[in-house]
Amino acid sequence: MSESPEPLLSVQGLEKHFPITKGLIKRQVGAVKAVDGLSFDVVKGETLGLVGESGCGKTTTGRLITRLLEPTGGKVVFEGRDITHMSQGALRPLRRDMQMIFQDPYSSLNPRHTVGAIVGAPFRIQGVKTEHGTKKAVQDILELVGLNPEHYNRYPHEFSGGQRQRIGIARTLALKPKLIIADEPVSALDVSIQAQVVNLLEDLQNELDLTYVVIAHDLSVVRHISDRVAVMYLGKIVEIADRQALYEAPMHPYTTALLSAVPVPDVKRRTERERIRLQGDVPSPLNPPSACRFHTRCWKAQEICKTVEPPLAELATGHQVACHFPENAPKDAVPGDAGTAVPA
Amino acid sequence: MSFLELNDLRVHFPTDDGLVKSVDGLTFKLERGKTLGIVGESGSGKSVTSLAILGLHKGGRAMISGEIWLDGEELVSASAEHVRTLRGKKMAMIFQDPLSAMHPYYTVGAQIVEAYRIHHHVSKAVARKHAIDMLGRVGIPQPERRIDSYPHEFSGGMRQRAMIAMALSCDPELLIADEPTTALDVTVQAQILDLMRDLQQEFNSALIIITHDLGVVAELSDDILVMYGGKCIEYGTAEDIFERPEHPYTWGLLGSMPRLDRARTERLMPIKGTPPSLINVPSGCAFHPRCAFEGRTGGKANTQVPELLETEGGHLVRCHLPREERRAIWENEIKPNLESV
Amino acid sequence: MVTYIIRRLIWGVVMLAIVSMTTFAIFFLVPRLAGATSDSLAARYVGRTANAEQVKIAAERLGFNDPLIVQYGRFAKGIVVGADYNYGPGVERCPAPCLGYSFLTRLPVWPDLLTRLPVTISLALGAAVIWLIAGVATGVVSALRRGSFFDRASMSIALAGVSLPIFFTGIVSLVLFSYGRPFAITAPGGSFTPFFTNPVQWAYSLLLPWITLAFLYAAGYARLTRSGMLETMNEDYIRTARAKGLTERVVVFKHGLRGALTPILTIFGLDLGLLMGGAVLTESTFSLPGIGKYAIDAITSQDLPKVMGVVLVTAFFVVLANLVVDLLYAVVDPRVRLT
Structure with missing residues (x-):
């Protein structure tokens, strides 16, 4: 990971609150804080993994970054330009540089268009002229993602799930983007196909110098492809760190619990593994717990966790965590610095 | 005779495009109190097998042959009505997505009560008490209140608990769970797996868990059956499958999944190609077009269907490679790569 | 709420x-x-x-x-x-x-409409009962016996029912079934008798129009029910119901039909609402003094106030039917929350 002075993507205090209305005149009575103050940078060439359980806001975050949704607060800065409230028209040229891969390879491709038309659409929409014509360019991309270029005239239903996801990837690559947001890119695929697509994403990153933000719930997949990982819980980042630090010495109890919950294909150790079992489900983002949102399920929670929200503090180099009682923290680190703590 | 025995079970579906051989000669045994994990990708025939055991293909277009022995009774030749009376009582099923698997218009309680009363002639009040009791046992808080909720008012984890309560309401001796945790979040998945493990011990039922997730299988199973193209390609104890697997497909599955319990590998080792179409199953060994070692079978791979043979102590493998060579490949070529860099 | x-x-x-x-x-x-x-x-x-x-x-x-x-x-x-x-x-x-005065009769429109409403309501409700029962039953059986002779035959008849206009089916039924004809099923007289005057005579006088009108709608409902049932019977919860060991009858009627009925309810409400504004063709064919007949007479004589009255009354019923349907939706499907 290279340290560059200006990150490719910078997210500062990003918020998305969906209003809840009530009564005769639809008066706003509250808000679902789907994303509630996210800050992180993504530098060129790296992969940031965004993990969390359903309702944590990871998909909303992806849509905010690509401006499929408009943030209600905070800033999204892409290549030094503030795109937070840019109009759709002004965004259009930027869409070339920022693309999205979706989860479901079945529903994200128009069944009535040929592969050639689907992958070639970005050229037409952006009005890009290519040296040897669009068809040649599309066939080159198909080859790049491991599809047969001769399948140019086939329809999506003639392909298997894995191949369809390759078509989806080919479409995003058409205009040589700089940043790709991948929302659960492999979770709808069979195990053997998942690995193919993960490898493809890695190869493409090396070849085309891509930057990824990968949104996923599968912690092992995220570890495999990410350089840095952010863990989200109910609209907030609770921990963000380099891959190795996060997986080997997680500081936030939630991260620890998540890692412990992943079933591991190791029969010898299944009886001896120490398990941390969280009680209950993720609370509703409609009415999240006060202060530290994890305190209702945390085995380390104390009184302060219910009253003072722990800030996201850097406890080791590049390792930020929002917890009053972090695990694996260096001795001199001051968790949840009292000076910056936000009273709930 | 074992509690459950499948003997050369075949489930074929005639379609306009040809005969779909979803399950093509499946044989296995399962005792009470034991757990069998059936692993396979989409189209491997694992779900069709479970529906066949429950007799849910009866009366449909499926052509079923072979034998299914449950507690000394043969089910393939039994009447549909007789199998129906066993369903829900002697054998029950937990489905993947509890949101779509429960009727959206009826309360959770009504659906459990219905399941109980079809097999027990008791009053509604008695059945309701039983349902509350079951909901409590699967860990739903305030069951006497939640029993009147609709499925959509439950969270994903609670719904799956309710589904389990429904399946267990008649104390079945055989429980089949089809991808029971696939739709759930990881922390909730862990809770449900714990719950299933505990309940199985409590009820001493035979459990079949069907999944694509090797991690889930490893957590629960005593024995594991790996399916590919409608056939069993490897069968053994959990240790056999995870410690000394002998089929190239099993190796491929293990190489495909990133694992948290080991150091990160630089690259995953996927299986090339895609799962076979069940209409045009490849000739010979169905796996041969995707097999990395197909060349070492001396040309048998695409002409002869390999037999499922015992390699040692109940560990069965369907592969043309000689036993010694398989072991050598595992030890020297596969295992070191899985161990990571 | x-x-x-x-x-x-x-x-x-x-x-x-x-x-x-x-x-x-x-x-x-x-x-x-x-x-x-x-x-x-x-x-x-x-x-x-x-x-x-x-x-x-x-x-x-x-x-x-x-x-x-x-x-x-x-x-x-x-x-x-x-x-x-x-x-x-x-x-x-x-x-x-x-609603103004008629150009021709110089009588106010509203009382006119009021006297005609019972005819239209009688016609619509009676036909609705017939087409609901016949259509849904046919649709269910067709769906369960998909591809069978019954399925193909009933769907062909349904296609005919949807395509053939009332003035054709109506006249055919008049020729065949009205009093004095070979297969008479109506009583002599034929003109509309209010329900409260003589219920039997009421039903007799309306039987033929009911059947003719219901035929048109039943056809559509049969097709709708069939496709709805086919879809519902493929739902996961139907598989669950079977896995519980329920008898096929309970699976079909309690679990399947319940799921398939929701869209039918919507269409039913709207159809009924529209019919309250008069079944124009049926009423003209059978000379029933309902709102539809009133509208046609008004249009042919260019009696604008009458036409406007009919339009407004129809609009009122459609708006009302919409509201009722949406409220019923919440009753039928607990997932629907009215906010």
Whole structure:
């Protein structure tokens, strides 16, 4: 990971609150804080993994970054330009540089268009002229993602799930983007196909110098492809760190619990593994717990966790965590610095 | 005779495009109190097998042959009505997505009560008490209140608990769970797996868990059956499958999944190609077009269907490679790569 | 829930206001585009014996020279509080809801509509019961025996039912089944008898129109039910129901049909609402004095106030049916929350 002075993507205090209305005149009575103050940078060439359980806001975050949704607060800065409230028209040229891969390879491709038309659409929409014509360019991309270029005239239903996801990837690559947001890119695929697509994403990153933000719930997949990982819980980042630090010495109890919950294909150790079992489900983002949102399920929670929200503090180099009682923290680190703590 | 025995079970579906051989000669045994994990990708025939055991293909277009022995009774030749009376009582099923698997218009309680009363002639009040009791046992808080909720008012984890309560309401001796945790979040998945493990011990039922997730299988199973193209390609104890697997497909599955319990590998080792179409199953060994070692079978791979043979102590493998060579490949070529860099 | 209903009622009133404005605008403009002047319009009210001077005065009194907006305001006010009509010979009080006076009969429209409503309601409700039962039953059996002879035959008949117009099926049934014909199933007399006068005679007089009208709708409902059932019977929860060991009968009727009925309910409500505005073709074919027949007569004689009355009454029933359907939806499907 290279340290560059200006990150490719910078997210500062990003918020998305969906209003809840009530009564005769639809008066706003509250808000679902789907994303509630996210800050992180993504530098060129790296992969940031965004993990969390359903309702944590990871998909909303992806849509905010690509401006499929408009943030209600905070800033999204892409290549030094503030795109937070840019109009759709002004965004259009930027869409070339920022693309999205979706989860479901079945529903994200128009069944009535040929592969050639689907992958070639970005050229037409952006009005890009290519040296040897669009068809040649599309066939080159198909080859790049491991599809047969001769399948140019086939329809999506003639392909298997894995191949369809390759078509989806080919479409995003058409205009040589700089940043790709991948929302659960492999979770709808069979195990053997998942690995193919993960490898493809890695190869493409090396070849085309891509930057990824990968949104996923599968912690092992995220570890495999990410350089840095952010863990989200109910609209907030609770921990963000380099891959190795996060997986080997997680500081936030939630991260620890998540890692412990992943079933591991190791029969010898299944009886001896120490398990941390969280009680209950993720609370509703409609009415999240006060202060530290994890305190209702945390085995380390104390009184302060219910009253003072722990800030996201850097406890080791590049390792930020929002917890009053972090695990694996260096001795001199001051968790949840009292000076910056936000009273709930 | 074992509690459950499948003997050369075949489930074929005639379609306009040809005969779909979803399950093509499946044989296995399962005792009470034991757990069998059936692993396979989409189209491997694992779900069709479970529906066949429950007799849910009866009366449909499926052509079923072979034998299914449950507690000394043969089910393939039994009447549909007789199998129906066993369903829900002697054998029950937990489905993947509890949101779509429960009727959206009826309360959770009504659906459990219905399941109980079809097999027990008791009053509604008695059945309701039983349902509350079951909901409590699967860990739903305030069951006497939640029993009147609709499925959509439950969270994903609670719904799956309710589904389990429904399946267990008649104390079945055989429980089949089809991808029971696939739709759930990881922390909730862990809770449900714990719950299933505990309940199985409590009820001493035979459990079949069907999944694509090797991690889930490893957590629960005593024995594991790996399916590919409608056939069993490897069968053994959990240790056999995870410690000394002998089929190239099993190796491929293990190489495909990133694992948290080991150091990160630089690259995953996927299986090339895609799962076979069940209409045009490849000739010979169905796996041969995707097999990395197909060349070492001396040309048998695409002409002869390999037999499922015992390699040692109940560990069965369907592969043309000689036993010694398989072991050598595992030890020297596969295992070191899985161990990571 | 209550706020929802109130909000929907407010919207309903707004909708009706918009409908009334649109129809008023159309009916205000149509005669003028055809070359009519305020005077020629007023002439229709004062009668043939009136001279030009009287007509002019009447036009002024009736407000035909006022701007469109003012005339609409008077029309709307008439619906709410009633109106006074003053065309020369004397002032006539038209109580609310005043939908105006007929050009031809010089009688207010509203009481006319009221006398015709029972006929239309009788026709619509009776036919609805028949088509619901026949259509849903046919659809269910077709879905369960997909591809069978019954399925193909009933779906072919359904196709015919949807395609054949009432004036064809109606006349065929009149020729075959009315009194004195080979397969008579109606009593002599044939004209409409109110339910409260003689229920048996009521049913007898309406049997043929019911069947004819129901045939048209049952066909559509059979197709709708069939496709709905086919879809529902593939749902996961049906598999669950079977896995519980329920008998097929319970699976089909308690779990399957319940799921498939929701869209049918929607269409049913809207169809019924529309029919309250008169089954024009059926009523004309069988000479039933309902709202549809009234509308047709009004249109052929260019009696604009009557036509507007029918349009408004129909709109009212459609808006009402929409609201009822949405409320029923919440009753049928617990996932639907009315907010």
